[in-house]
Amino acid sequence: MTLWRIRATVDDRPGYLSVLTASLALRGVNILTVQVHTTEVGAVDDFLVDAPDHLNEADLLAAVERGRGRDCWVARSEARGLADQPTRVLGLATRLVLDPDATGEALRALLGADAVAWRPVPVGARSRVGAATMLLADPTGGSFELRRAAPSFTPAEYARAQALVELAATVARRSADQVTLLLPDGSELLVRPATVDDLPGVVELHEACSARSRQRRYLGGAACPSAPRLRRLLEPARGVTLVAQSAGSGGEAESVVAMANLLAEGDEAEVALLVRDDWQRRGLGTALLRRLAGRAERAGYGALVLHTQAENAPMLRTVARLDRPATTERDGSLVSVTVPLAVDPARAGRAYGPVSLPGPRRP
Structure with a gap:
């Protein structure tokens, strides 16, 4: 048996996930873990499966398509993929508490990104999550840019990654203070x-x-x-x-x-x-x-x-x-x-979140 990761989009309607899992089961594929990422175009299901050795990538892609899955991505996985996702995230959070400078490495490990870069430019109004690019706001200033050829990034992955960045910034701020x-x-x-x-x-x-x-x-x-x-x-x-x-x-x-x-x-x-x-x-x-x-x-x-x-x-x-x-x-x-206090509007709210600046009192 061989470990594979499969990610596919399925219509978020009753019974559609069961059609996909049945198609995999007919080929002797055992689903070990599944994560569901809700998106505007449907539910993105991320499976870790154990498949018979004679099945290859093309066979698994065909099984997903017959199970009404689309935008499918398939790749070999390693034994470490068996780790529970919340446990992995907690482990990365612990690493950042000990070393907040390891933010880039933690993001790469969390999302399997091909490249992670910190830039002094804030995210601003740019789109924060796309198919191959993710932008994360760094609370200390600047932003992280992540790239991954496949599979496409999801909003759920963005939320996890942004939470890790904010944790690292909090730890760094406490150390500096x-x-x-x-x-x-x-x-x-x-x-x-x-x-x-x-x-x-x-x-x-x-x-x-x-x-x-x-x-x-x-x-x-x-x-x-x-x-x-x-x-x-x-x-x-x-x-x-x-x-x-x-x-x-x-x-x-x-x-x-x-x-x-x-x-x-x-x-x-x-x-x-x-x-x-x-x-x-x-x-x-x-x-x-x-x-x-x-x-x-x-x-x-x-x-x-x-x-x-x-x-x-x-x-x-x-x-x-x-x-x-x-x-x-x-x-x-x-x-x-x-x-x-003397208020500098350019710096207001950076330390503890948005605040209301002094203004006229309503009667």
């Missing part, structure tokens, strides 16, 4: 974007903070937030969370000592800080707030908003150290500080 912060007292900290994997360390941070610090951060009770709430804060839908980790004697990151949140809503970004008590009054809060302000500005948000208690003088001093104009509104014991 990781910095070593030197405080005025000489202490070194690792500051980076948070992930859900930081949940245990963030829980420990909250448990190590005093009740007063937690109450100032959440403007309510002093109890530790629930794990689901902390998980949402670590990876917000729009915005970013930074964590600061102390450095061990060998330079490796240790415990989480601070968390800084930037949560976006509309054209404004709300910020909040939690610094472990023994790390307060050392310049850490100011450094984190400045990084959040820079991120919000690059993402195109119009203003930073911070809510704190009127008696929280340390936080108000931290905001003042930004050296930016700000407006303050007081409602009882609550103070809201708004810091306008």
Whole structure:
């Protein structure tokens, strides 16, 4: 028996796929896996089959045509084709997490492309998927161009490939965003974007903070937030969370000592800080707030908003150290500080997705 890959378009109507599979079965062809790619011209069925040794490419093409398949492509396959497609995609995703520079190789392996090239030109209004060419937008700028003589690319393959490119860009951005912060007292900290994997360390941070610090951060009770709430804060839908980790004697990151949140809503970004008590009054809060302000500005948000208690003088001093104009509104014991940001429309939305730039308010 010999492994073959067969791809053919079949009318997306009840019973048509069974006609094709019956035609293959009459010739002793065993279907091992099948993927269905929905397109505007019908369902593109991608089979991995085990066929008798006496059947050749012409025999399989004839069997598909008799089974009402069209635009057929047939090629020999290897044993690695037996790997489950979702498992292969997850394996490639893992490779990109470890090495985001391997995007081109991952795309070639995913789609069996004949050529993969990165170009500094954005995709723009050009068609993103054609029969032999696929264009993928690189979130960091530019685009990837893939070419494959056969079989034709499908929309489903485009969606998988674009998802891999976006994953690689996210990993690369996170790596670039990781910095070593030197405080005025000489202490070194690792500051980076948070992930859900930081949940245990963030829980420990909250448990190590005093009740007063937690109450100032959440403007309510002093109890530790629930794990689901902390998980949402670590990876917000729009915005970013930074964590600061102390450095061990060998330079490796240790415990989480601070968390800084930037949560976006509309054209404004709300910020909040939690610094472990023994790390307060050392310049850490100011450094984190400045990084959040820079991120919000690059993402195109119009203003930073911070809510704190009127008696929280340390936080108000931290905001003042930004050296930016700000407006303050007081409602009882609550103070809201708004810091306008300089928006560059050409860069707006690149960091966290499309955002609305400040504009006239409707009455």
